[in-house]
Amino acid sequence: MKHDIILAGVGGQGILTIAYLLDYAAIARGLRFKQAEVHGMAQRGGAVYSHMRISDQPIHSDLIPEGHADMILSVEPLEVQRYLEYLRPGGAVVSNNEPVKNISDYPDVGQVNQALLALPRAILVDAAGIAQAAKLPKAQNMVMVGAATPFLPFEWREFEPIVNRLFGAKGEHVVQANMAVLEAGWRVGAFAKGLLDAGVTSNLASRFLARVEPVSLEPVMAGQFAAVLTTAKAQAFLDATGERVAGDADLLKALSA
Amino acid sequence: MAERELLLGDEAVALGAIHSGISGAYGYPGTPSTELFEYIEGVAQQEGIHAVWSANEKVAYEEALGMSFAGKRAIISMKHVGLNVAADAFVNSGVTGVNGGLVLCVADDPGMHSSQNEQDSRFYAKFALVPCLEPADQQEAYDMSREAFELSERTKLPVVLRLVTRLAHSRSGVDTGDRRPKNQLNPPADTFNFTLLPTNARVMYDRLTRKQPELEADSNNSRWNPLVDGADRSRGILVNGIAWNYLAEVFGGAVPHPVLRVGQYPAPFGKIRSMLELVDELVVIEEGYPFLEEMIRGVAGVAGKRIRGKLDGTVPRCGEMTPTIVARSLGLAVAQGLAPTLETIPNRPPTLCPGCAHGDAFLVIRQALAAFGDVKMFSDIGCYTLGFYAPFNAIHSCVDMGASISMAAGAAHAGQHPCVAAIGDSTFGHSGMTGLMTAIRENVPFTVVILDNGTVAMTGTQKTMCTGDDLVKIVLGLGLDPEHLKIIEPHRARAAEQAAIISAEIDYRGTSVIIARRPCVQLKRKGA
Ligand SMILES: Cc1ncc(C[n+]2csc(CCOP(=O)(O)OP(=O)(O)O)c2C)c(N)n1
Numbered sequence A: 001m002k003h004d005i006i007l008a009g010v011g012g013q014g015i016l017t018i019a020y021l022l023d024y025a026a027i028a029r030g031l032r033f034k035q036a037e038v039h040g041m042a043q044r045g046g047a048v049y050s051h052m053r054i055s056d057q058p059i060h061s062d063l064i065p066e067g068h069a070d071m072i073l074s075v076e077p078l079e080v081q082r083y084l085e086y087l088r089p090g091g092a093v094v095s096n097n098e099p100v101k102n103i104s105d106y107p108d109v110g111q112v113n114q115a116l117l118a119l120p121r122a123i124l125v126d127a128a129g130i131a132q133a134a135k136l137p138k139a140q141n142m143v144m145v146g147a148a149t150p151f152l153p154f155e156w157r158e159f160e161p162i163v164n165r166l167f168g169a170k171g172e173h174v175v176q177a178n179m180a181v182l183e184a185g186w187r188v189g190a191f192a193k194g195l196l197d198a199g200v201t202s203n204l205a206s207r208f209l210a211r212v213e214p215v216s217l218e219p220v221m222a223g224q225f226a227a228v229l230t231t232a233k234a235q236a237f238l239d240a241t242g243e244r245v246a247g248d249a250d251l252l253k254a255l256s257a
Numbered sequence B: 001m002a003e004r005e006l007l008l009g010d011e012a013v014a015l016g017a018i019h020s021g022i023s024g025a026y027g028y029p030g031t032p033s034t035e036l037f038e039y040i041e042g043v044a045q046q047e048g049i050h051a052v053w054s055a056n057e058k059v060a061y062e063e064a065l066g067m068s069f070a071g072k073r074a075i076i077s078m079k080h081v082g083l084n085v086a087a088d089a090f091v092n093s094g095v096t097g098v099n100g101g102l103v104l105c106v107a108d109d110p111g112m113h114s115s116q117n118e119q120d121s122r123f124y125a126k127f128a129l130v131p132c133l134e135p136a137d138q139q140e141a142y143d144m145s146r147e148a149f150e151l152s153e154r155t156k157l158p159v160v161l162r163l164v165t166r167l168a169h170s171r172s173g174v175d176t177g178d179r180r181p182k183n184q185l186n187p188p189a190d191t192f193n194f195t196l197l198p199t200n201a202r203v204m205y206d207r208l209t210r211k212q213p214e215l216e217a218d219s220n221n222s223r224w225n226p227l228v229d230g231a232d233r234s235r236g237i238l239v240n241g242i243a244w245n246y247l248a249e250v251f252g253g254a255v256p257h258p259v260l261r262v263g264q265y266p267a268p269f270g271k272i273r274s275m276l277e278l279v280d281e282l283v284v285i286e287e288g289y290p291f292l293e294e295m296i297r298g299v300a301g302v303a304g305k306r307i308r309g310k311l312d313g314t315v316p317r318c319g320e321m322t323p324t325i326v327a328r329s330l331g332l333a334v335a336q337g338l339a340p341t342l343e344t345i346p347n348r349p350p351t352l353c354p355g356c357a358h359g360d361a362f363l364v365i366r367q368a369l370a371a372f373g374d375v376k377m378f379s380d381i382g383c384y385t386l387g388f389y390a391p392f393n394a395i396h397s398c399v400d401m402g403a404s405i406s407m408a409a410g411a412a413h414a415g416q417h418p419c420v421a422a423i424g425d426s427t428f429g430h431s432g433m434t435g436l437m438t439a440i441r442e443n444v445p446f447t448v449v450i451l452d453n454g455t456v457a458m459t460g461t462q463k464t465m466c467t468g469d470d471l472v473k474i475v476l477g478l479g480l481d482p483e484h485l486k487i488i489e490p491h492r493a494r495a496a497e498q499a500a501i502i503s504a505e506i507d508y509r510g511t512s513v514i515i516a517r518r519p520c521v522q523l524k525r526k527g528a
């Protein structure tokens, strides 16, 4: 078993916190890992990344060879593009959808997202929305860890002791609130993975996720939803705007009827 | 008792030093070495270790040498270019030798992630005729750190431990060992070796050169320099440090060719000769300069052997190694990743933080200089170097710490006017003061702007030495005419008024200093 992950983002977004959670989850499982970080100059708002390797076998290189990464986990959608040469065919992209526009030539956001969803196995996560809904606007990285978990050898609950180590001093309620955000991220990631595994395109999966309440999603139902997403009813639902709805059995029924 | 710790390469060296019974840690911040000192600093009080940042690398090295003189162990950490600053002390300490164990951990930056060059510190170790260890992973970093102290006390020489960015800043699990007790205070009765008058120095240098065969024998027998034969002798491969990891990676752990890994120097010539007996073609893959390759190749090459590497273009000469580059250099198949799906991917260079005082200072300075035409401003190394980029486009040089002042003075000697230098407070304390003192003696007509943000910001807001009133006293103490010292708190809202102050000083045909004083926003965030 091996998982090679490129963590990407912009200096100051705290990708090292994500790395911390994944490192300790790997340690708790008795897995080996190596994690090459970027410190220094680039941390001042520049493009930052980390190569993270988890395996049950000895790991030789701290850097992932090109074409070998199993996942790009990015907290910024444009940054994904910088590291695609590392992603193996069939590898997944899990990205936050919120742009960091600290450069004057930032491309059109719609174009950035579309380019990302043109990839065969990509998920755009509304981390800001999920974090804000939980009144923890700074917890976007927790959402991203949750969303990435279905692609990793971990259960989302395994992060609790690590989240406790990070926030325990601030009280149990802070730990639980962060775990709730992480779980919501997991629901989105796991559901999306279910859709992609069932052959749904990244674009369609993302359009569906944009219409439903993250916390309402039951990942085991993803396969059933995948089967109805191309119906005319589903198209109308996806084209509609307005409030998100519960992505539950009722919706499934409504879309398949 | 063995414990497993989760450590950066830097931290593994630090912990190895703590477990070796150091009494002092010395250094000046610099990526990628900073976390080494900071790890020790974090436990210094409970461990009874002296750990206070020094004004620069030379000071750090000399303090550590003093601790070694007094019989105790010390580690010094710095980035590669820091060793240029400490080189005088370092090279001479090879001649004096040491008393308590002395280890210099120097972190090179192949690929220049955060540096002006990618110089290779192995040349310095060779130059000073002292041993050098070079780990491939975090575990070796810990183990070699311990071994370096033993080697230092056994050979009575300082020992260099060379890290590179990818190890210094990569994290992994490390098994740790027992602690050694610290050394007792034990200054030498005989101080002949520490007094390098020519009469003594000749004797000591002779002793140093006589130690070399023993050091080379050490290298040939070192477990860090394993020569492993392989079934496919169509070529042999020589690697140093972390280049081994990439080689192992591309062959899935089982390299079919004879391989010589080098992790201890002086170069193990015996092992290299043995390798050349096995193969007709040797590929040298080095993380760093073609240090071993040049030695092996010499001027005339090796009769009957093909030596390949950075010098013949088999391996790229510049930049850092990666597994992909190693695979390509060996002509192996390279996996294809995905292609970008966006036509153009704009660069995202680092930028000043929102609300950074340097931004406003540049605005003010640019406004002051506008009246004088297209003025090029000398500058230095720190966050403010980012003033090179748009929208500031404010600085036009960045060479080595302190160079802004001395270069501006030199340009003024040549008749250029205006000559302006912009330098950070920590850089000023590191190497700017001497340049300013020199200029003040002659009243060189130029203006120095000291950007006092109260911290060493670039490397993570370490404590600075020259800030606030202390900085004012230092500048005046260097002999500056108090009439021509102006202090502003740079603000874009007050740009016109502040630019006028600077313009007036530029018009003055003598040495003037502007202190632009406003704290770094990251410092405020830390609540310091
Ligand atoms: C000889 C040497 N030592 C260390 C460094 C690393 N380094 C670059 S900038 C800097 C500190 C700059 O501090 P300061 O001048 O106060 O500027 P600030 O970053 O706070 O704006 C350091 C330590 C270096 N480049 N060269």
Ligand code: SF4
Pocket (backbone or CB within 6 Å): A044, B351, B352, B353, B355, B356, B357, B358, B383, B384, B453, B457, B458, B520, B521, B522, B523
């Ligand atoms: S860390 Fe401080 S000095 Fe550096 S860019 Fe940010 S605010 Fe400016």
